[in-house]
Amino acid sequence: MRILRTDEARFAGLPDYPFQANYLDVEPGLRMHFVDQGPTNGAPVVMLHGEPSWSYLYRHMIPMVAEAGYRVLAPDLIGFGKSDKPANVTDYSYSSHMSWLARWLEDLNLTNITLVCQNWGSLLGLRLAAEHHRRFSRIIVGNGMLPTGDSPVPAVFRAWKAFASHSPWFPVARIIQLGTERALSPGEMAAYEAxxxxxxxKAGARAFPGLVPVSPDDPASAANREAWRILEKWRKPFITCFSNGDPITRGGDRHMQRRIPGALGQPHITLRGGHFLQEDSPREFARVILDALKAEMAA
Incomplete structure:
Protein backbone atom coordinates (compact mmCIF):
# COMPACT_ATOMS: atom_id res chain seq x y z
CA MET A 1 0.00 0.00 0.00
CA ARG A 2 1.48 3.33 -1.09
CA ILE A 3 0.88 5.99 1.54
CA LEU A 4 0.89 9.74 0.93
CA ARG A 5 1.50 12.30 3.67
CA THR A 6 0.45 15.93 3.25
CA ASP A 7 3.24 18.43 3.94
CA GLU A 8 2.65 20.11 7.31
CA ALA A 9 3.37 23.50 5.70
CA ARG A 10 0.01 23.36 3.92
CA PHE A 11 -1.72 23.64 7.30
CA ALA A 12 0.18 26.71 8.51
CA GLY A 13 -1.96 29.68 9.49
CA LEU A 14 -5.38 28.17 8.84
CA PRO A 15 -8.15 30.44 10.14
CA ASP A 16 -9.52 29.44 13.58
CA TYR A 17 -7.46 26.24 13.76
CA PRO A 18 -4.67 26.82 16.34
CA PHE A 19 -4.68 23.25 17.66
CA GLN A 20 -1.51 21.27 18.30
CA ALA A 21 -1.13 18.16 16.16
CA ASN A 22 -1.20 14.70 17.74
CA TYR A 23 -0.43 11.46 15.91
CA LEU A 24 -0.95 7.75 16.53
CA ASP A 25 -0.01 4.82 14.30
CA VAL A 26 -3.14 2.78 13.60
CA GLU A 27 -1.09 0.18 11.76
CA PRO A 28 2.63 0.07 10.95
CA GLY A 29 3.55 3.11 8.87
CA LEU A 30 0.03 4.54 8.85
CA ARG A 31 -0.55 7.44 11.21
CA MET A 32 -3.78 9.11 12.24
CA HIS A 33 -3.88 12.76 13.30
CA PHE A 34 -6.19 14.01 16.02
CA VAL A 35 -6.96 17.18 17.93
CA ASP A 36 -6.82 16.73 21.73
CA GLN A 37 -7.99 19.82 23.63
CA GLY A 38 -9.07 20.43 27.20
CA PRO A 39 -8.01 18.79 30.46
CA THR A 40 -6.60 15.29 30.03
CA ASN A 41 -8.68 14.10 32.99
CA GLY A 42 -11.89 15.58 31.59
CA ALA A 43 -14.68 13.36 30.32
CA PRO A 44 -13.86 12.68 26.65
CA VAL A 45 -15.99 14.06 23.82
CA VAL A 46 -15.10 12.44 20.50
CA MET A 47 -16.09 14.44 17.39
CA LEU A 48 -16.08 12.45 14.14
CA HIS A 49 -16.16 14.25 10.80
CA GLY A 50 -17.41 12.89 7.49
CA GLU A 51 -16.92 13.31 3.76
CA PRO A 52 -14.92 15.13 2.39
CA SER A 53 -14.15 17.24 5.49
CA TRP A 54 -11.68 16.83 8.36
CA SER A 55 -11.36 17.96 11.99
CA TYR A 56 -11.31 21.57 10.74
CA LEU A 57 -15.10 21.17 10.50
CA TYR A 58 -15.32 21.27 14.32
CA ARG A 59 -12.94 24.21 14.85
CA HIS A 60 -15.63 26.52 16.33
CA MET A 61 -17.09 23.81 18.57
CA ILE A 62 -13.88 22.33 20.03
CA PRO A 63 -12.92 25.39 22.15
CA MET A 64 -16.43 25.81 23.55
CA VAL A 65 -16.58 22.23 24.82
CA ALA A 66 -12.94 22.12 25.96
CA GLU A 67 -13.28 25.38 27.90
CA ALA A 68 -16.21 23.85 29.77
CA GLY A 69 -13.83 21.28 31.24
CA TYR A 70 -14.14 18.36 28.83
CA ARG A 71 -11.43 16.60 26.84
CA VAL A 72 -12.30 17.04 23.18
CA LEU A 73 -10.77 14.62 20.68
CA ALA A 74 -11.35 15.10 16.95
CA PRO A 75 -9.49 12.62 14.74
CA ASP A 76 -8.93 13.00 11.03
CA LEU A 77 -10.10 9.79 9.40
CA ILE A 78 -7.43 8.01 7.38
CA GLY A 79 -7.37 9.65 3.94
CA PHE A 80 -8.39 13.05 5.31
CA GLY A 81 -6.94 16.10 7.03
CA LYS A 82 -3.47 15.66 8.51
CA SER A 83 -3.80 11.87 8.62
CA ASP A 84 -1.97 9.64 6.14
CA LYS A 85 -3.62 8.92 2.80
CA PRO A 86 -3.35 5.53 1.11
CA ALA A 87 -3.03 6.32 -2.58
CA ASN A 88 -5.54 3.89 -4.15
CA VAL A 89 -9.33 3.89 -3.83
CA THR A 90 -9.16 0.11 -3.30
CA ASP A 91 -7.03 0.65 -0.16
CA TYR A 92 -10.19 1.82 1.63
CA SER A 93 -13.07 -0.25 2.94
CA TYR A 94 -15.73 0.16 5.59
CA SER A 95 -14.00 -2.52 7.70
CA SER A 96 -10.56 -0.92 7.35
CA HIS A 97 -11.91 2.44 8.55
CA MET A 98 -13.52 0.65 11.49
CA SER A 99 -10.25 -1.10 12.33
CA TRP A 100 -8.26 2.14 12.18
CA LEU A 101 -10.73 3.97 14.43
CA ALA A 102 -10.97 1.08 16.88
CA ARG A 103 -7.16 0.96 17.15
CA TRP A 104 -7.08 4.71 17.89
CA LEU A 105 -9.83 4.34 20.51
CA GLU A 106 -8.19 1.38 22.23
CA ASP A 107 -4.66 2.81 22.20
CA LEU A 108 -5.90 5.98 23.89
CA ASN A 109 -8.00 3.77 26.21
CA LEU A 110 -10.93 6.19 26.18
CA THR A 111 -13.95 5.48 28.39
CA ASN A 112 -17.09 7.38 29.41
CA ILE A 113 -17.13 8.84 25.90
CA THR A 114 -19.67 11.26 24.50
CA LEU A 115 -19.78 10.58 20.76
CA VAL A 116 -20.59 13.45 18.41
CA CYS A 117 -20.87 12.35 14.79
CA GLN A 118 -22.08 13.52 11.39
CA ASN A 119 -22.11 12.15 7.84
CA TRP A 120 -19.54 9.30 7.59
CA GLY A 121 -18.65 10.09 11.18
CA SER A 122 -22.04 8.54 11.95
CA LEU A 123 -21.63 5.51 9.69
CA LEU A 124 -18.40 4.75 11.52
CA GLY A 125 -19.21 6.22 14.93
CA LEU A 126 -22.53 4.49 15.50
CA ARG A 127 -20.95 1.14 14.71
CA LEU A 128 -17.95 1.99 16.88
CA ALA A 129 -20.24 2.82 19.80
CA ALA A 130 -22.25 -0.37 19.29
CA GLU A 131 -19.18 -2.60 19.04
CA HIS A 132 -17.45 -0.91 22.00
CA HIS A 133 -20.58 0.07 23.90
CA ARG A 134 -18.94 -0.13 27.33
CA ARG A 135 -16.66 2.75 26.38
CA PHE A 136 -19.51 5.11 25.42
CA SER A 137 -21.90 6.97 27.74
CA ARG A 138 -23.99 8.98 25.26
CA ILE A 139 -24.37 9.63 21.54
CA ILE A 140 -25.25 12.86 19.72
CA VAL A 141 -25.91 12.46 15.99
CA GLY A 142 -26.09 15.34 13.54
CA ASN A 143 -27.14 14.66 9.94
CA GLY A 144 -26.10 11.03 9.91
CA MET A 145 -27.32 7.45 9.95
CA LEU A 146 -26.23 3.83 10.02
CA PRO A 147 -27.45 2.29 6.74
CA THR A 148 -27.73 -1.44 6.19
CA GLY A 149 -28.68 -1.48 2.50
CA ASP A 150 -32.20 -2.68 3.32
CA SER A 151 -33.87 0.64 2.43
CA PRO A 152 -33.77 2.68 -0.81
CA VAL A 153 -31.25 5.51 -0.91
CA PRO A 154 -32.25 9.04 -2.04
CA ALA A 155 -31.70 9.94 -5.68
CA VAL A 156 -29.42 12.78 -4.60
CA PHE A 157 -27.10 10.23 -2.99
CA ARG A 158 -27.00 8.08 -6.13
CA ALA A 159 -25.97 11.15 -8.10
CA TRP A 160 -23.29 12.00 -5.55
CA LYS A 161 -21.92 8.44 -5.65
CA ALA A 162 -21.67 8.54 -9.45
CA PHE A 163 -19.95 11.93 -9.33
CA ALA A 164 -17.37 10.79 -6.75
CA SER A 165 -16.61 7.66 -8.74
CA HIS A 166 -16.43 9.06 -12.25
CA SER A 167 -15.91 12.82 -12.31
CA PRO A 168 -12.38 13.85 -13.29
CA TRP A 169 -12.96 16.98 -11.16
CA PHE A 170 -13.39 16.59 -7.38
CA PRO A 171 -13.34 20.09 -5.84
CA VAL A 172 -13.36 19.40 -2.10
CA ALA A 173 -13.94 22.95 -0.87
CA ARG A 174 -16.77 23.55 -3.33
CA ILE A 175 -18.40 20.29 -2.23
CA ILE A 176 -18.28 21.53 1.38
CA GLN A 177 -19.71 24.87 0.26
CA LEU A 178 -22.60 23.15 -1.54
CA GLY A 179 -23.52 21.52 1.77
CA THR A 180 -23.26 24.75 3.76
CA GLU A 181 -25.80 27.59 3.75
CA ARG A 182 -23.46 30.40 4.74
CA ALA A 183 -20.70 31.56 2.40
CA LEU A 184 -17.31 30.17 3.41
CA SER A 185 -14.45 32.67 3.34
CA PRO A 186 -11.51 32.22 0.93
CA GLY A 187 -9.39 31.17 3.93
CA GLU A 188 -11.91 28.54 4.96
CA MET A 189 -12.15 27.23 1.43
CA ALA A 190 -8.36 26.97 1.31
CA ALA A 191 -8.37 25.11 4.64
CA TYR A 192 -10.67 22.42 3.25
CA GLU A 193 -8.37 22.03 0.25
CA ALA A 194 -5.20 21.99 2.37
CA LYS A 202 -8.11 12.31 -2.84
CA ALA A 203 -8.52 8.53 -3.05
CA GLY A 204 -10.05 8.31 0.43
CA ALA A 205 -12.53 11.08 -0.30
CA ARG A 206 -13.53 9.48 -3.59
CA ALA A 207 -13.87 6.04 -1.99
CA PHE A 208 -16.38 6.90 0.74
CA PRO A 209 -19.59 7.20 -1.33
CA GLY A 210 -18.98 3.78 -2.84
CA LEU A 211 -18.62 2.21 0.61
CA VAL A 212 -22.12 3.18 1.80
CA PRO A 213 -24.26 0.00 1.93
CA VAL A 214 -26.96 0.34 -0.73
CA SER A 215 -28.04 -3.32 -1.04
CA PRO A 216 -28.76 -6.00 1.59
CA ASP A 217 -25.75 -8.07 0.53
CA ASP A 218 -23.25 -5.21 0.72
CA PRO A 219 -19.97 -6.23 2.46
CA ALA A 220 -20.79 -3.97 5.43
CA SER A 221 -24.49 -4.77 5.73
CA ALA A 222 -24.29 -7.73 8.11
CA ALA A 223 -22.04 -5.89 10.57
CA ASN A 224 -24.27 -2.82 10.44
CA ARG A 225 -27.35 -4.93 11.12
CA GLU A 226 -25.59 -6.40 14.14
CA ALA A 227 -24.77 -2.89 15.32
CA TRP A 228 -28.45 -1.99 15.00
CA ARG A 229 -29.36 -4.97 17.19
CA ILE A 230 -27.20 -3.44 19.90
CA LEU A 231 -28.50 0.09 19.32
CA GLU A 232 -32.07 -1.16 19.60
CA LYS A 233 -31.21 -2.07 23.20
CA TRP A 234 -29.26 1.18 23.85
CA ARG A 235 -30.72 2.93 26.91
CA LYS A 236 -28.00 5.49 27.47
CA PRO A 237 -28.76 9.03 26.21
CA PHE A 238 -29.13 9.21 22.44
CA ILE A 239 -29.80 12.69 21.00
CA THR A 240 -30.41 13.75 17.42
CA CYS A 241 -29.32 17.22 16.31
CA PHE A 242 -30.17 17.44 12.61
CA SER A 243 -30.39 20.53 10.40
CA ASN A 244 -33.41 21.77 8.49
CA GLY A 245 -31.64 21.90 5.13
CA ASP A 246 -30.09 18.51 4.40
CA PRO A 247 -31.78 16.51 1.61
CA ILE A 248 -29.60 13.41 2.13
CA THR A 249 -30.29 12.59 5.79
CA ARG A 250 -33.73 14.17 6.18
CA GLY A 251 -35.98 11.92 8.26
CA GLY A 252 -33.10 9.90 9.69
CA ASP A 253 -33.48 11.59 13.05
CA ARG A 254 -37.09 10.41 13.46
CA HIS A 255 -36.11 6.92 12.32
CA MET A 256 -33.46 6.66 15.04
CA GLN A 257 -35.72 8.19 17.67
CA ARG A 258 -38.26 5.43 17.03
CA ARG A 259 -35.77 2.56 17.09
CA ILE A 260 -33.33 3.48 19.89
CA PRO A 261 -34.70 3.35 23.46
CA GLY A 262 -32.17 5.89 24.74
CA ALA A 263 -33.71 8.52 22.46
CA LEU A 264 -36.95 8.54 24.45
CA GLY A 265 -37.47 11.81 26.29
CA GLN A 266 -34.25 13.39 25.04
CA PRO A 267 -34.10 17.04 23.89
CA HIS A 268 -33.89 16.34 20.15
CA ILE A 269 -33.47 19.51 18.13
CA THR A 270 -33.47 20.77 14.56
CA LEU A 271 -30.91 23.49 13.86
CA ARG A 272 -30.62 25.91 10.98
CA GLY A 273 -28.23 24.88 8.25
CA GLY A 274 -27.26 22.60 5.43
CA HIS A 275 -25.56 19.22 5.51
CA PHE A 276 -22.54 20.61 7.36
CA LEU A 277 -24.39 22.06 10.33
CA GLN A 278 -21.06 22.50 12.15
CA GLU A 279 -20.43 25.37 9.73
CA ASP A 280 -23.93 26.88 9.88
CA SER A 281 -24.81 26.47 13.58
CA PRO A 282 -21.59 25.63 15.47
CA ARG A 283 -22.43 27.41 18.71
CA GLU A 284 -25.90 25.90 18.87
CA PHE A 285 -24.52 22.42 18.13
CA ALA A 286 -21.89 22.84 20.87
CA ARG A 287 -24.61 23.96 23.27
CA VAL A 288 -26.52 20.73 22.62
CA ILE A 289 -23.40 18.78 23.63
CA LEU A 290 -22.82 20.83 26.79
CA ASP A 291 -26.47 20.65 27.82
CA ALA A 292 -26.41 16.86 27.44
CA LEU A 293 -23.29 16.59 29.58
CA LYS A 294 -24.68 18.91 32.26
CA ALA A 295 -27.97 17.00 32.34
CA GLU A 296 -26.06 13.82 33.04
CA MET A 297 -24.12 15.46 35.86
CA ALA A 298 -27.34 16.78 37.40
CA ALA A 299 -29.11 13.41 37.22
Missing amino acids: PFPSAAF
Missing part, protein backbone atom coordinates in the same frame (compact mmCIF):
# COMPACT_ATOMS: atom_id res chain seq x y z
CA PRO A 195 -5.09 18.19 2.94
CA PHE A 196 -5.20 17.53 -0.81
CA PRO A 197 -2.26 19.10 -2.71
CA SER A 198 -3.13 17.08 -5.80
CA ALA A 199 -5.71 14.64 -7.14
CA ALA A 200 -3.50 11.76 -5.98
CA PHE A 201 -4.32 12.58 -2.35
Whole structure:
Protein backbone atom coordinates (compact mmCIF):
# COMPACT_ATOMS: atom_id res chain seq x y z
CA MET A 1 0.00 0.00 0.00
CA ARG A 2 1.48 3.33 -1.09
CA ILE A 3 0.88 5.99 1.54
CA LEU A 4 0.89 9.74 0.93
CA ARG A 5 1.50 12.30 3.67
CA THR A 6 0.45 15.93 3.25
CA ASP A 7 3.24 18.43 3.94
CA GLU A 8 2.65 20.11 7.31
CA ALA A 9 3.37 23.50 5.70
CA ARG A 10 0.01 23.36 3.92
CA PHE A 11 -1.72 23.64 7.30
CA ALA A 12 0.18 26.71 8.51
CA GLY A 13 -1.96 29.68 9.49
CA LEU A 14 -5.38 28.17 8.84
CA PRO A 15 -8.15 30.44 10.14
CA ASP A 16 -9.52 29.44 13.58
CA TYR A 17 -7.46 26.24 13.76
CA PRO A 18 -4.67 26.82 16.34
CA PHE A 19 -4.68 23.25 17.66
CA GLN A 20 -1.51 21.27 18.30
CA ALA A 21 -1.13 18.16 16.16
CA ASN A 22 -1.20 14.70 17.74
CA TYR A 23 -0.43 11.46 15.91
CA LEU A 24 -0.95 7.75 16.53
CA ASP A 25 -0.01 4.82 14.30
CA VAL A 26 -3.14 2.78 13.60
CA GLU A 27 -1.09 0.18 11.76
CA PRO A 28 2.63 0.07 10.95
CA GLY A 29 3.55 3.11 8.87
CA LEU A 30 0.03 4.54 8.85
CA ARG A 31 -0.55 7.44 11.21
CA MET A 32 -3.78 9.11 12.24
CA HIS A 33 -3.88 12.76 13.30
CA PHE A 34 -6.19 14.01 16.02
CA VAL A 35 -6.96 17.18 17.93
CA ASP A 36 -6.82 16.73 21.73
CA GLN A 37 -7.99 19.82 23.63
CA GLY A 38 -9.07 20.43 27.20
CA PRO A 39 -8.01 18.79 30.46
CA THR A 40 -6.60 15.29 30.03
CA ASN A 41 -8.68 14.10 32.99
CA GLY A 42 -11.89 15.58 31.59
CA ALA A 43 -14.68 13.36 30.32
CA PRO A 44 -13.86 12.68 26.65
CA VAL A 45 -15.99 14.06 23.82
CA VAL A 46 -15.10 12.44 20.50
CA MET A 47 -16.09 14.44 17.39
CA LEU A 48 -16.08 12.45 14.14
CA HIS A 49 -16.16 14.25 10.80
CA GLY A 50 -17.41 12.89 7.49
CA GLU A 51 -16.92 13.31 3.76
CA PRO A 52 -14.92 15.13 2.39
CA SER A 53 -14.15 17.24 5.49
CA TRP A 54 -11.68 16.83 8.36
CA SER A 55 -11.36 17.96 11.99
CA TYR A 56 -11.31 21.57 10.74
CA LEU A 57 -15.10 21.17 10.50
CA TYR A 58 -15.32 21.27 14.32
CA ARG A 59 -12.94 24.21 14.85
CA HIS A 60 -15.63 26.52 16.33
CA MET A 61 -17.09 23.81 18.57
CA ILE A 62 -13.88 22.33 20.03
CA PRO A 63 -12.92 25.39 22.15
CA MET A 64 -16.43 25.81 23.55
CA VAL A 65 -16.58 22.23 24.82
CA ALA A 66 -12.94 22.12 25.96
CA GLU A 67 -13.28 25.38 27.90
CA ALA A 68 -16.21 23.85 29.77
CA GLY A 69 -13.83 21.28 31.24
CA TYR A 70 -14.14 18.36 28.83
CA ARG A 71 -11.43 16.60 26.84
CA VAL A 72 -12.30 17.04 23.18
CA LEU A 73 -10.77 14.62 20.68
CA ALA A 74 -11.35 15.10 16.95
CA PRO A 75 -9.49 12.62 14.74
CA ASP A 76 -8.93 13.00 11.03
CA LEU A 77 -10.10 9.79 9.40
CA ILE A 78 -7.43 8.01 7.38
CA GLY A 79 -7.37 9.65 3.94
CA PHE A 80 -8.39 13.05 5.31
CA GLY A 81 -6.94 16.10 7.03
CA LYS A 82 -3.47 15.66 8.51
CA SER A 83 -3.80 11.87 8.62
CA ASP A 84 -1.97 9.64 6.14
CA LYS A 85 -3.62 8.92 2.80
CA PRO A 86 -3.35 5.53 1.11
CA ALA A 87 -3.03 6.32 -2.58
CA ASN A 88 -5.54 3.89 -4.15
CA VAL A 89 -9.33 3.89 -3.83
CA THR A 90 -9.16 0.11 -3.30
CA ASP A 91 -7.03 0.65 -0.16
CA TYR A 92 -10.19 1.82 1.63
CA SER A 93 -13.07 -0.25 2.94
CA TYR A 94 -15.73 0.16 5.59
CA SER A 95 -14.00 -2.52 7.70
CA SER A 96 -10.56 -0.92 7.35
CA HIS A 97 -11.91 2.44 8.55
CA MET A 98 -13.52 0.65 11.49
CA SER A 99 -10.25 -1.10 12.33
CA TRP A 100 -8.26 2.14 12.18
CA LEU A 101 -10.73 3.97 14.43
CA ALA A 102 -10.97 1.08 16.88
CA ARG A 103 -7.16 0.96 17.15
CA TRP A 104 -7.08 4.71 17.89
CA LEU A 105 -9.83 4.34 20.51
CA GLU A 106 -8.19 1.38 22.23
CA ASP A 107 -4.66 2.81 22.20
CA LEU A 108 -5.90 5.98 23.89
CA ASN A 109 -8.00 3.77 26.21
CA LEU A 110 -10.93 6.19 26.18
CA THR A 111 -13.95 5.48 28.39
CA ASN A 112 -17.09 7.38 29.41
CA ILE A 113 -17.13 8.84 25.90
CA THR A 114 -19.67 11.26 24.50
CA LEU A 115 -19.78 10.58 20.76
CA VAL A 116 -20.59 13.45 18.41
CA CYS A 117 -20.87 12.35 14.79
CA GLN A 118 -22.08 13.52 11.39
CA ASN A 119 -22.11 12.15 7.84
CA TRP A 120 -19.54 9.30 7.59
CA GLY A 121 -18.65 10.09 11.18
CA SER A 122 -22.04 8.54 11.95
CA LEU A 123 -21.63 5.51 9.69
CA LEU A 124 -18.40 4.75 11.52
CA GLY A 125 -19.21 6.22 14.93
CA LEU A 126 -22.53 4.49 15.50
CA ARG A 127 -20.95 1.14 14.71
CA LEU A 128 -17.95 1.99 16.88
CA ALA A 129 -20.24 2.82 19.80
CA ALA A 130 -22.25 -0.37 19.29
CA GLU A 131 -19.18 -2.60 19.04
CA HIS A 132 -17.45 -0.91 22.00
CA HIS A 133 -20.58 0.07 23.90
CA ARG A 134 -18.94 -0.13 27.33
CA ARG A 135 -16.66 2.75 26.38
CA PHE A 136 -19.51 5.11 25.42
CA SER A 137 -21.90 6.97 27.74
CA ARG A 138 -23.99 8.98 25.26
CA ILE A 139 -24.37 9.63 21.54
CA ILE A 140 -25.25 12.86 19.72
CA VAL A 141 -25.91 12.46 15.99
CA GLY A 142 -26.09 15.34 13.54
CA ASN A 143 -27.14 14.66 9.94
CA GLY A 144 -26.10 11.03 9.91
CA MET A 145 -27.32 7.45 9.95
CA LEU A 146 -26.23 3.83 10.02
CA PRO A 147 -27.45 2.29 6.74
CA THR A 148 -27.73 -1.44 6.19
CA GLY A 149 -28.68 -1.48 2.50
CA ASP A 150 -32.20 -2.68 3.32
CA SER A 151 -33.87 0.64 2.43
CA PRO A 152 -33.77 2.68 -0.81
CA VAL A 153 -31.25 5.51 -0.91
CA PRO A 154 -32.25 9.04 -2.04
CA ALA A 155 -31.70 9.94 -5.68
CA VAL A 156 -29.42 12.78 -4.60
CA PHE A 157 -27.10 10.23 -2.99
CA ARG A 158 -27.00 8.08 -6.13
CA ALA A 159 -25.97 11.15 -8.10
CA TRP A 160 -23.29 12.00 -5.55
CA LYS A 161 -21.92 8.44 -5.65
CA ALA A 162 -21.67 8.54 -9.45
CA PHE A 163 -19.95 11.93 -9.33
CA ALA A 164 -17.37 10.79 -6.75
CA SER A 165 -16.61 7.66 -8.74
CA HIS A 166 -16.43 9.06 -12.25
CA SER A 167 -15.91 12.82 -12.31
CA PRO A 168 -12.38 13.85 -13.29
CA TRP A 169 -12.96 16.98 -11.16
CA PHE A 170 -13.39 16.59 -7.38
CA PRO A 171 -13.34 20.09 -5.84
CA VAL A 172 -13.36 19.40 -2.10
CA ALA A 173 -13.94 22.95 -0.87
CA ARG A 174 -16.77 23.55 -3.33
CA ILE A 175 -18.40 20.29 -2.23
CA ILE A 176 -18.28 21.53 1.38
CA GLN A 177 -19.71 24.87 0.26
CA LEU A 178 -22.60 23.15 -1.54
CA GLY A 179 -23.52 21.52 1.77
CA THR A 180 -23.26 24.75 3.76
CA GLU A 181 -25.80 27.59 3.75
CA ARG A 182 -23.46 30.40 4.74
CA ALA A 183 -20.70 31.56 2.40
CA LEU A 184 -17.31 30.17 3.41
CA SER A 185 -14.45 32.67 3.34
CA PRO A 186 -11.51 32.22 0.93
CA GLY A 187 -9.39 31.17 3.93
CA GLU A 188 -11.91 28.54 4.96
CA MET A 189 -12.15 27.23 1.43
CA ALA A 190 -8.36 26.97 1.31
CA ALA A 191 -8.37 25.11 4.64
CA TYR A 192 -10.67 22.42 3.25
CA GLU A 193 -8.37 22.03 0.25
CA ALA A 194 -5.20 21.99 2.37
CA PRO A 195 -5.09 18.19 2.94
CA PHE A 196 -5.20 17.53 -0.81
CA PRO A 197 -2.26 19.10 -2.71
CA SER A 198 -3.13 17.08 -5.80
CA ALA A 199 -5.71 14.64 -7.14
CA ALA A 200 -3.50 11.76 -5.98
CA PHE A 201 -4.32 12.58 -2.35
CA LYS A 202 -8.11 12.31 -2.84
CA ALA A 203 -8.52 8.53 -3.05
CA GLY A 204 -10.05 8.31 0.43
CA ALA A 205 -12.53 11.08 -0.30
CA ARG A 206 -13.53 9.48 -3.59
CA ALA A 207 -13.87 6.04 -1.99
CA PHE A 208 -16.38 6.90 0.74
CA PRO A 209 -19.59 7.20 -1.33
CA GLY A 210 -18.98 3.78 -2.84
CA LEU A 211 -18.62 2.21 0.61
CA VAL A 212 -22.12 3.18 1.80
CA PRO A 213 -24.26 0.00 1.93
CA VAL A 214 -26.96 0.34 -0.73
CA SER A 215 -28.04 -3.32 -1.04
CA PRO A 216 -28.76 -6.00 1.59
CA ASP A 217 -25.75 -8.07 0.53
CA ASP A 218 -23.25 -5.21 0.72
CA PRO A 219 -19.97 -6.23 2.46
CA ALA A 220 -20.79 -3.97 5.43
CA SER A 221 -24.49 -4.77 5.73
CA ALA A 222 -24.29 -7.73 8.11
CA ALA A 223 -22.04 -5.89 10.57
CA ASN A 224 -24.27 -2.82 10.44
CA ARG A 225 -27.35 -4.93 11.12
CA GLU A 226 -25.59 -6.40 14.14
CA ALA A 227 -24.77 -2.89 15.32
CA TRP A 228 -28.45 -1.99 15.00
CA ARG A 229 -29.36 -4.97 17.19
CA ILE A 230 -27.20 -3.44 19.90
CA LEU A 231 -28.50 0.09 19.32
CA GLU A 232 -32.07 -1.16 19.60
CA LYS A 233 -31.21 -2.07 23.20
CA TRP A 234 -29.26 1.18 23.85
CA ARG A 235 -30.72 2.93 26.91
CA LYS A 236 -28.00 5.49 27.47
CA PRO A 237 -28.76 9.03 26.21
CA PHE A 238 -29.13 9.21 22.44
CA ILE A 239 -29.80 12.69 21.00
CA THR A 240 -30.41 13.75 17.42
CA CYS A 241 -29.32 17.22 16.31
CA PHE A 242 -30.17 17.44 12.61
CA SER A 243 -30.39 20.53 10.40
CA ASN A 244 -33.41 21.77 8.49
CA GLY A 245 -31.64 21.90 5.13
CA ASP A 246 -30.09 18.51 4.40
CA PRO A 247 -31.78 16.51 1.61
CA ILE A 248 -29.60 13.41 2.13
CA THR A 249 -30.29 12.59 5.79
CA ARG A 250 -33.73 14.17 6.18
CA GLY A 251 -35.98 11.92 8.26
CA GLY A 252 -33.10 9.90 9.69
CA ASP A 253 -33.48 11.59 13.05
CA ARG A 254 -37.09 10.41 13.46
CA HIS A 255 -36.11 6.92 12.32
CA MET A 256 -33.46 6.66 15.04
CA GLN A 257 -35.72 8.19 17.67
CA ARG A 258 -38.26 5.43 17.03
CA ARG A 259 -35.77 2.56 17.09
CA ILE A 260 -33.33 3.48 19.89
CA PRO A 261 -34.70 3.35 23.46
CA GLY A 262 -32.17 5.89 24.74
CA ALA A 263 -33.71 8.52 22.46
CA LEU A 264 -36.95 8.54 24.45
CA GLY A 265 -37.47 11.81 26.29
CA GLN A 266 -34.25 13.39 25.04
CA PRO A 267 -34.10 17.04 23.89
CA HIS A 268 -33.89 16.34 20.15
CA ILE A 269 -33.47 19.51 18.13
CA THR A 270 -33.47 20.77 14.56
CA LEU A 271 -30.91 23.49 13.86
CA ARG A 272 -30.62 25.91 10.98
CA GLY A 273 -28.23 24.88 8.25
CA GLY A 274 -27.26 22.60 5.43
CA HIS A 275 -25.56 19.22 5.51
CA PHE A 276 -22.54 20.61 7.36
CA LEU A 277 -24.39 22.06 10.33
CA GLN A 278 -21.06 22.50 12.15
CA GLU A 279 -20.43 25.37 9.73
CA ASP A 280 -23.93 26.88 9.88
CA SER A 281 -24.81 26.47 13.58
CA PRO A 282 -21.59 25.63 15.47
CA ARG A 283 -22.43 27.41 18.71
CA GLU A 284 -25.90 25.90 18.87
CA PHE A 285 -24.52 22.42 18.13
CA ALA A 286 -21.89 22.84 20.87
CA ARG A 287 -24.61 23.96 23.27
CA VAL A 288 -26.52 20.73 22.62
CA ILE A 289 -23.40 18.78 23.63
CA LEU A 290 -22.82 20.83 26.79
CA ASP A 291 -26.47 20.65 27.82
CA ALA A 292 -26.41 16.86 27.44
CA LEU A 293 -23.29 16.59 29.58
CA LYS A 294 -24.68 18.91 32.26
CA ALA A 295 -27.97 17.00 32.34
CA GLU A 296 -26.06 13.82 33.04
CA MET A 297 -24.12 15.46 35.86
CA ALA A 298 -27.34 16.78 37.40
CA ALA A 299 -29.11 13.41 37.22
